[in-house]
Amino acid sequence: MAYKNLLTLHNEHRHWLNEFDLYQDEIKYFQHQLAKKTSQLQNQELKDDAHYFKTQWLQILSTIDDFRHKVYTHEARLYRKLELANRTKDHVITDEEHHTVKGEMEEFSMQYKALKQRFQEFIMS
Numbered sequence: 001m002a003y004k005n006l007l008t009l010h011n012e013h014r015h016w017l018n019e020f021d022l023y024q025d026e027i028k029y030f031q032h033q034l035a036k037k038t039s040q041l042q043n044q045e046l047k048d049d050a051h052y053f054k055t056q057w058l059q060i061l062s063t064i065d066d067f068r069h070k071v072y073t074h075e076a077r078l079y080r081k082l083e084l085a086n087r088t089k090d091h092v093i094t095d096e097e098h099h100t101v102k103g104e105m106e107e108f109s110m111q112y113k114a115l116k117q118r119f120q121e122f123i124m125s
Helices: 006-040 044-088 096-124
Strands: none
Touching (some): 006 044, 044 096
């Protein structure tokens, strides 16, 4: 794992938290769109699709909560490392956990964007 500056890691955490805020705002809008579309549906297959998306949005909101907790926990660990770095004058750390969380965030983001695209296609149908 490459060394990273603590400020860079902190900024990346802030970016992720901002993305979560955006996703949550989008999901509120999507849920509103879904409710409008569902009230107009007659076809059972489309109603099943609507239920699928409703379930997916709820799962994603739960996943976002889990990620927020993970990021805040990781941020607290970085703060403790920063305190240690200030005492030792070493402001560079290695953190395998950050690399793991970053990979999970990238995967989550790709899955979210794919679901969002499928949802938009469903709403437009």
